[in-house]
Amino acid sequence: MAGLVLLVAVGKALALPVLIPPLAASAALVLAAPALPLAQPRSVVGGQLVSALVGFAALAVGGSSLWTAAVAGGLAIGAMATARTPHSPAAATSVIVVLTQPPALRFLGLLALATVLLVLVGILAGRSGRTARYPAYWW
Template identity: 70%
Template sequence: MSKAPPRSSWNVITAATAAAVIGLVALVAVGKATGQVLLIPPLAASAALVYGAPALPLAQPRSVVGGQLLSAVTGFVVLAVAGSSVWSAAVAGGLALGVMMIARTPHSPAAATAVIVAATAPDVLVFLPLLALASVILVAVGVAASRVKAQAAYPAYWW
């Protein structure tokens, strides 16, 4: 017998999937409207947590927004110290975990954001506000989706 958790109901699966599509399409729409890229791979993973596992600490707004921003800042610090390389990207991803743990903002997808920053060296003044906006959009869609479906309210806590 499998020790895997039971499958969610079709209503929960449908609602989570619809919220994920809406949240990620919203990032693309805002990105197109602003001429910037908001949809980066770690945010798709964030969406999976917010909409698929909304009760987890990793999915709470504090962790989604705080974890993403702290990890990006960690990536920028590593970038400033060590430059852009696969080595510095690996260090940034690892350090991001420690920073998030210290700040009590665990969000595993955010470690990948630190890696992306150190590997690609985006403009900090563009990247950070866009990342904050994208993270808030994902959380807002999560809040809206929880009001529509008959599930436990998201978020479990804000801060």
């Protein structure tokens, strides 16, 4: 909960949305399953950013539609596999990009900030001794 509340607080301070639905699933992986490959920092940050870029590319080619969103979600899964940054919640980020058409640079910056904050919360939780040590590995 702390990680998600932190994203809301940062969003309020910036007057910009920082919490998007896929990040709740990312937080669940980081904090409830910190040893999984999908929860490691490379996958959380990289997977989200790769998927967002796929979403923006799909949006540029196919426009904002449910069809394009579906294609973007599928392509994001392939792109994450190719980049070795598997993170299942991130596929939804590509769908959100296509359907909401956010400003690219602002969205990517906020997404990078949000994922780094979630990783930092995971590190702090892992150091508290109340959860498994996080991350299991960095790269």
